[in-house]
């Protein structure tokens with residue numbers, strides 16, 4: 132047993148010299164494997180006296196631990212070196228131009244999203260967000276739609292069970308509109324508030340102009356002395372910028388939404404023929420969005436005193452805007468992930484929308 136020190140020196144040297152994990156494992160087996168040197172020595176202890184067993188056992192255990200640690204350290208070093216070598220071998224130059232036929236496209240919904248954000252961003256609006264899975268308080272109650280309110284039936288809601296409660300009023304919903312972000316914003320922010328909230332919304336509906344998942348953008352402005360004139364000016368500027376027209380006829384029709392009073396729908400002037408829709412001129416009207424002055428109950432639910440502050444809000448369908456602006460006839464095709472469709476209606480990745488560089492100037496360049 133006097134060669135324990137030799138065994139240690141030899142093994143540590145072999146570990147050090149191992150150039151890959153396979154060789155390292157062979158070293159491990161030769162020492163710690165079933166027939167390894169240390170294993171054999173451990174077995175031979177059986178024939179020793181109790182005293183010797185104690186002493187040698189201790190020495191062997193220390194040696195074993197030392198070798199195990201050296202093996203582990205080397206294993207990690209080899210793994211890192213092997214990974215680095217692999218990464219180096221697989222290095223790709225992401226700045227190389229791609230083949231034009233393989234170029235990806237920006238989806239029209241993303242394009243419109245960017246356009247809307249740049250228009251309202253220029254007016255000083257911030258982008259706000261809320262969760263897709265909402266509680267009924269934010270999706271309905273706080274928006275002046277208490278349980279059993281008839282307006283709840285206007286929205287074909289998908290309910291999501293609450294694992295903690297069997298009570299239907301506690302169940303969640305996938306938000307039916309972006310309006311709950313109004314409440315979430317008021318809960319977290321003091322006026323003045325000027326936000327837009329673009330995002331996904333869900334309703335049980337399916338035809339050429341409805342899909343179960345669709346997109347809306349919500350707008351909310353709250354400050355002192357806000358009037359309907361601000362609403363009209365803001366939305367007029369929006370539609371002009373969005374449709375890239377110097378002027379566009381608009382009208383507001385009285386409407387009903389529980390969360391606004393008064394409520395209105397905004398129409399824009401257009402010319403409809405059997406084959407074409409031309410926006411900005413003509414004697415026809417096209418409904419474009421819902422809007423109104425924020426209902427005092429909604430301000431209260433958001434913790435804002437309606438005697439001190441007023442506001443206006445609006446909600447627009449992003450997909451509908453995309454259909455109108457880029458002449459896409461069927462909404463269902465938006466979400467079918469057909470690359471031929473995307474190639475036809477999509478936009479080149481570097482066609483960024485901005486108020487200074489142009490919204491859709493290059494729009495359609497991909498087509």
Ligand code: DAH
Pocket residue numbers: 307308309310349350388390391420421422423444445446447
């Ligand atoms: N949440 C409404 C819907 O989905 C849209 C809407 C209308 C939003 C009027 C508003 C508004 O903020 O003031 O049908």
